[in-house]
Amino acid sequence: MATFATSDQLLVIIDPAARETDGESVRIAKDVLSAGAAAKVCMPDGPEEFARVLARRGSRRxxxxxxxxxxxxxxxxxxxxxxxxxxxLSMVPVGGPLGVAHALGVPMGAVAAARAVLDGVERRMDLLVDDSDGVVLGALRIPPLTAVAAAPEAVAARGWLRPYQHLVRSLSATRPLPAVPRPGAARLRVEVDGETVVDLDQPVEGISVTPGGPDGLAEVEVRPLSVGAEATPLRAAGRTVTVTGADFRYRADAGVAGPVRRRTWRVVEGAWGLTVPGAG
Structure with missing residues (x-):
């Protein structure tokens, strides 16, 4: 793991939603970071400016x-x-949701997180990348279709979807969901490294894919439809996961994407680095 010196130059990008939801934590983060390093603070007004600022970061972290x-x-x-x-990348978590950041090891308090930015270490982590250039940092889940059907309006209100207006439009559309064997089940084919784990003839109640498994593999769990006694989950591990079936949506980190009929995710081992507190 790489360590960082306080002499490093920082580019502090403050998301608009953070300023709106918790201005005090934002102020604390700015003060701690500016006191400990040469920090350039940027407050982009929207996703386009956010992207420009990040692209022009130069040598700043x-x-x-x-x-x-x-x-x-x-x-x-x-x-x-x-x-x-x-x-x-480094992060000071402000606002919500913050479950992904917490799971990745980022301290939840503004002061602790800012100090980790200054004095922490780099942790390399795996990434799930799909065939549309989307990324998943934490867990990918395909929940029951009925559960997802009610989600788009709430998800569209979250700030992170603003850069992806095409997703918001598709999630907000009054498109009928496909018929399923019963509420909460779907017929999907799941392939891991080309091997079929479950096929279209077996309804499933949920699928989860998580990067960061041993040897750079993704861990896959498929929960078949339970009739009577609870069905035993099917588990597999691999570098590529393909899901095929009638229009389905999926939860990736903090949001919902889709609908799609086919999507393939692959693991990129050690794809990105995040600053976390050092040992001790």
Whole structure:
């Protein structure tokens, strides 16, 4: 793990939603970071300016002040510019949701997180990348269709979806969901490294895919439809996961995407670096 010196130059990018939801935590983060390093503070008004600021960072280490959506946005932009591997990100979590940041090891308090930015270490982590250049930092889940059907309006209100207006439009559309064997089940084919784990003839109640498994593999769990006694989950591990079936949506980190009929995710081992507290 690489360590950082307080002499490093920082580019502090404060997400608009963070300023609106918790201005005091934003102020604290700015004060701690500016006192400990040469920090340039930017307050972009929207996703386009956010992208421009990040692209023009030069040699400065980017620090995202915001929620899970802001972190996902930064990783996505850097990945699509093919600059992710050479850029270490830092984060001060402000606002919400923050479950992804917490799971990745980012301290939840503004002071503790800012100190980790200054004195922490780089942790390399795996990434799930799909065939549309989307990324997943934490967990990918395909929940029951009925559960997802009610989600788009709430998800569209979250700030992280603003850069992806096409997703918002598709999620807000009054498109009828396909018929399923019963509420909460779907017929999907799941393939891991080309091997079929479950096929269309077996309804499933949920699928989860998580990067960061042993040897750079994604861990896959498929929950078949239970009739009577609870069905035993099917588990597999691999570098590529393909899901095929009638229009389905999926939860990736803090949001919902789709509908799609086919999507393939692959693991990129050690694809990105995040600053976390050092040992001791």
């Amino acid at each position: 980017p620090v995202v002040v915001g929620d899970d959506g802001a972190l996902v946005r930064a990783v996505t932009l850097l990945y699509r510019r093919r600059e992710l591997a050479g850029c270490v």
